[in-house]
Amino acid sequence: MLEVRDLDAFYGDSHILFKLRLSVGNGQRVALLGRNGAGKSTLLKSVMNAGPRVRGALRFDGQDIGALPVHRRTQLGLSLVPEDRRIFTHLTVAENIAIARYGASAQRPAVPVAEIIERFPMLVALQQRYGGQLSGGQQQLLAVARAMAANPSLLLLDEPTEGLAPIIVEEMAHDVVRTCTERNTALLLCEQNIWFARRCTQYVYVIDTGRIVFEGDWAAFDANPQVQQRYLAL
Numbered sequence: 001m002l003e004v005r006d007l008d009a010f011y012g013d014s015h016i017l018f019k020l021r022l023s024v025g026n027g028q029r030v031a032l033l034g035r036n037g038a039g040k041s042t043l044l045k046s047v048m049n050a051g052p053r054v055r056g057a058l059r060f061d062g063q064d065i066g067a068l069p070v071h072r073r074t075q076l077g078l079s080l081v082p083e084d085r086r087i088f089t090h091l092t093v094a095e096n097i098a099i100a101r102y103g104a105s106a107q108r109p110a111v112p113v114a115e116i117i118e119r120f121p122m123l124v125a126l127q128q129r130y131g132g133q134l135s136g137g138q139q140q141l142l143a144v145a146r147a148m149a150a151n152p153s154l155l156l157l158d159e160p161t162e163g164l165a166p167i168i169v170e171e172m173a174h175d176v177v178r179t180c181t182e183r184n185t186a187l188l189l190c191e192q193n194i195w196f197a198r199r200c201t202q203y204v205y206v207i208d209t210g211r212i213v214f215e216g217d218w219a220a221f222d223a224n225p226q227v228q229q230r231y232l233a234l
């Protein structure tokens with residue numbers, strides 16, 4: 001589904017990602033772990049063409065997407081939830097979700113709002129609340145729900161649990177796994193919360209200073225405690 005090969009990424013003259021290789025299979029859920037500043041967000045933005053200048057190969061469903069603008073990548077089935085959420089504070093929860101239809105296409109029609117709200121039960125009682133009236137955790141859940149409403153085949157989540165209460169983190173893990181499984185949506189999740197990443201994904205990459213330093217399933221991750229100590233310990 002997503003194939004990243006020998007990807008270099010730059011902000012101006014700053015070289016951030018180095019010959020990065022990563023794959024996400026159809027319906028597969030993959031975590032990218034790494035410390036602050038390791039390059040996780042830069043990778044997601046590179047996949048969406050939302051900031052960095054890149055060199056290397058980006059293929060999605062067999063198609064070279066390297067030259068496509070953001071909206072074309074969205075239409076092909078990529079959906080990014082950035083770290084800053086971008087909830088519309090003056091729109092209700094239901095309206096925020098309905099906005100996702102603008103990212104949909106004839107090939108990938110938007111999922112009805114009611115169906116999405118059903119999949120994120122914490123939003124049921126909040127449907128008519130304004131985005132600005134939600135807690136940080138509720139806003140983050142809404143951002144994920146809205147991204148799923150665009151009916152993506154690959155969801156890109158950038159540190160969705162940062163700063164959230166454990167109860168919301170648990171709810172989000174449950175809702176994300178269930179929704180991705182039911183809709184056969186693949187996931188590329190950038191995280192520092194290893195518990196959440198483990199709950200949500202089947203395969204792990206670890207990034208450090210713009211380079212992949214580990215990849216494997218969770219059993220392989222657990223069999224290499226030095227990876228965690230060296231690249232993820234605070």
Ligand SMILES: Nc1ncnc2c1ncn2[C@@H]1O[C@H](COP(=O)(O)OP(=O)(O)OP(=O)(O)O)[C@@H](O)[C@H]1O
Pocket residue numbers: 011014016034035036037038039040041042043159
């Ligand atoms: N717009 C930008 N211009 C210049 N440098 C940037 C920009 N955005 C990020 N960087 C730099 O790129 C490097 C990687 O940042 P990135 O945001 O990808 O890391 P991250 O792993 O997502 O970390 P965090 O968890 O802090 O978001 C850092 O050194 C950062 O300072």
